[in-house]
Amino acid sequence: MKKFKLDFNLIRTLIAIGIALLLALIIILLTSDEPWAAFGYFIAGPLRNPKRFANVIEAMLPLVFTGLSVSIIARTGVFNLASEGSLFIGGAVAALCGVLLPLPSVISPVVILLIGGLAGMLALLIPTLLRVKWNANEIVSSLMLNYVLYYLGTFLIRTFVRDPDSGYLQSTAFHAEADLPVIIPGTRIHAGAAVALICVVALYLFLFRSRLGYKIRMVGENPKFSFYSGIPYALSIFAAQAVAGFVCGLGGATEMLGMFDCYKWTGLPGYGWDGIIVATLARNNPAWVPLGAFFLAYMRVGADIMTRMTDVQNEVVSIIQGVVIILLVAESFLAGWKKRRTFKEATEGVQLEGGAKA
Amino acid sequence: MNVGQLIFSTTFLATVIRMTTPILFAGLAGLIASQAGVMNLAVESIMLTSALAGVLISAWTGSAWIGLLGAVLIGIGMGFIIAYTAFTLHADMVLNGVAFNLMMTGGTMFLMYVATGQKGTSTGVPSKVLPTVSIPLLRDIPYVGEVLSGHNVLTYIAMAFTVLMFYFLFKTKLGLRIRMVGENPAAAESVGINSKKIKYLAMCLSGMFAAFGGAYMSMAYMSWFQNNITAGRGFIGMAASALGGNMPLGTLMASLLFGVADAVANTISSLNLPSELVSMLPYVITIIGLVYYSIYLGRKKAPSAKAGKGAKKEEEKTA
Structure with a gap:
């Protein structure tokens, strides 16, 4: 029974992705003069040379961090949307430290990543605190907080480390000691990949193999049950969101030190929202997050290649993303099929139905 | 010029009103959804889509009014689709809204390129602009006339909607039903109100208000569409309705607050002060x-x- 449940979720995800890709193909067929070439670049482009494949891995890293973060946040039932601002402030603070803190080489990135993580953690905890203490709507407060953090980060960069010779808002160069080293020569894949991997394993163990992780899952799934069994509500939520915020800030800091040599962001980078896509694909399970992030990054790199080589715009990806998420979060999608499968496990070749009846 | 002079100048106050209008529309969109107990995070993407629709339809038909009508119909349609995914397909409202926002941020760019062959902005498209209104008598009052008269017609529509919203919510049967569903859906069902239907209605109305806000951005505030033209105003509108306690007057006040801050940030950045803190x-x-x-x-x-x-x-x- 449990096996079917897992299979069902996997099949459901694959069908949703299939439908969205089909929709993308139809859109491309309708709008392009060379649709098959475009679709080919989109689907297989990143595989055609190793450099492009490396681009996928580079693009995937920040998505792993925010995907992990959102996975944990979603499990608490307090839907804090501050991942975006949390990652941003982690990156901005890392940039500040990268310019201002003169530290020896190996220590420097470690210290800066920790500071970035802490900044992200503090930021993400604000809406949680307001919710737990005063019952203030965390969705509105976290949305507002994203803007506050954006302006705060930009203000800090402009005031303290702005490069006066540049026409745009960017910082002066980071100390060379602060850079995260490239770990695969010939690409830009940096040591942040190792950090991401550690986070995936650590968060999986934390969520599914630790007492606190169990409490967090219980509080999110059934607050009443956990209350009556004496699980501390506020503490569990706080712990979970602190971890989520730390991971976000860490993600911003690794991205900043790994991919850039000075602060160059021109707005909120959007990785926090992407984290919601990744977490939805991964069904809020840290173990699946890398796969979700890989899928999203692969699609984006493929779409960029398609745009460069043909007349189709890469924004077609956002339509695919949207459709996939809507299908995945719509509980009635394939629910009829699941019901029938559950009752008649032996039946083969069941007809699919987008069950709009429930 | 010093800051005090700037703030009480008629141009500044007129700017405040200009900045407030789209936020007020978005606020009304958030308000009506919240009153029915729904959190509509997709106000942002409905605004964005309607902004594009207004530009494209007015360019094709040559009429700003038909453009506005098209934008509003698209907004209502989007509200309906979001309601369908949320209430019939049972999608989580937050994730659902985020999905629509993510989809339309890129989707509008894609559609604009397909429809016009332009990227970034639609400046080459001969789209129309909605007219401004000069109010007789009011315009002749010194100072006050300069501030309050001569705005875009949508600004006055927004004010009228705010008053009508109050009347609708508190003086009509339908308004009472919407509030009941928002307060306690089970109680509403027990007296024979179809809460699903009411929520559908609230989402369609929410889409309509958001569409007016979007049309204001591309057919009044600016005369073209550009990528992410709404720049988070949908979210700010949601905040305005939350801050205003989901009441029409409160939402208007909160929207004005955002309008003032926008205008001050604009003015201050032109004076070369750090505008981030004001923003x-x-x-x-x-x-x-x-x-x-x-x-x-x-x-x-x-x-x-x-x-x-x-x-x-x-x-x-x-x-």
Whole structure:
């Protein structure tokens, strides 16, 4: 029974992705003069040379961090949307430290990543605190907080480390000691990949193999049950969101030190929202997050290649993303099929139905 | 010119009104959804889509009014689709809204390129602009006339909607039903109200208001569409309605606050001062206002909960 449940979720995800890709193909067929070439670049482009494949891995890293973060946040039932601002402030603070803190080489990135993580953690905890203490709507407060953090980060960069010779808002160069080293020569894949991997394993163990992780899952799934069994509500939520915020800030800091040599962001980078896509694909399970992030990054790199080589715009990806998420979060999608499968496990070749009846 | 002179100048006050209009529309969109107990995070993407629709339709038909009508119909349609995914397909409202926002941020760019062959902005498209209105008598009053008269017609429509919203919510049967569904869907169902239908209606209305806001951005505030032209105004509108306690007058006040902050940030950045701190201010105020409002609500609710269910109240306290 449990096996079917897992299979069902996997099949459901694959069908949703299939439908969205089909929709993308139809859109491309309708709008392009060379649709098959475009679709080919989109689907297989990143595989055609190793450099492009490396681009996928580079693009995937920040998505792993925010995907992990959102996975944990979603499990608490307090839907804090501050991942975006949390990652941003982690990156901005890392940039500040990268310019201002003169530290020896190996220590420097470690210290800066920790500071970035802490900044992200503090930021993400604000809406949680307001919710737990005063019952203030965390969705509105976290949305507002994203803007506050954006302006705060930009203000800090402009005031303290702005490069006066540049026409745009960017910082002066980071100390060379602060850079995260490239770990695969010939690409830009940096040591942040190792950090991401550690986070995936650590968060999986934390969520599914630790007492606190169990409490967090219980509080999110059934607050009443956990209350009556004496699980501390506020503490569990706080712990979970602190971890989520730390991971976000860490993600911003690794991205900043790994991919850039000075602060160059021109707005909120959007990785926090992407984290919601990744977490939805991964069904809020840290173990699946890398796969979700890989899928999203692969699609984006493929779409960029398609745009460069043909007349189709890469924004077609956002339509695919949207459709996939809507299908995945719509509980009635394939629910009829699941019901029938559950009752008649032996039946083969069941007809699919987008069950709009429930 | 010093800051004081700037702030009381008629151009500044007129700018405030210009900045307030789209936020007020978005606020009304958030308000009507919240009154029905729905959190419509997709206000942002409905605005964006309608902004594009207004530009494209007015360019094709040569009429700004048909463009506005098209934008509004598209907005209502989007509200309906979102309601369908949420209430019929049972999608989580937050994730659903985020999905629509992500989809349309890129989707509008894609559609614009397909429809016009332009990227970034639609400046080459001969789209129309909605007219401004000069109000007789009012325009002749010195100072006040300069501030209040001569705005885009949508600004006055927004003001009218705010008044109508109050009337609709508190003086009509349908408004009462919407509030009932928002307050307690089970109680509403028990007296024969179809809460699903009411929520559908509220989402369609929400889409309509958002569409007006979007049309204002591309057919009044600017005369073209550009990528992400709404720049988060849908979210700010949601915050305005939350800060205003989901009441028409409160939402108007909160929208004005955002309008003032926008205008001040504009003015200050032109004076070469750090504008970030000013831009940050309304968001900080919203968070503080929200907390204050929540504490107020908590105090109001506490005594009534005490009367009946002791255990439940205890639980709420710990939660």
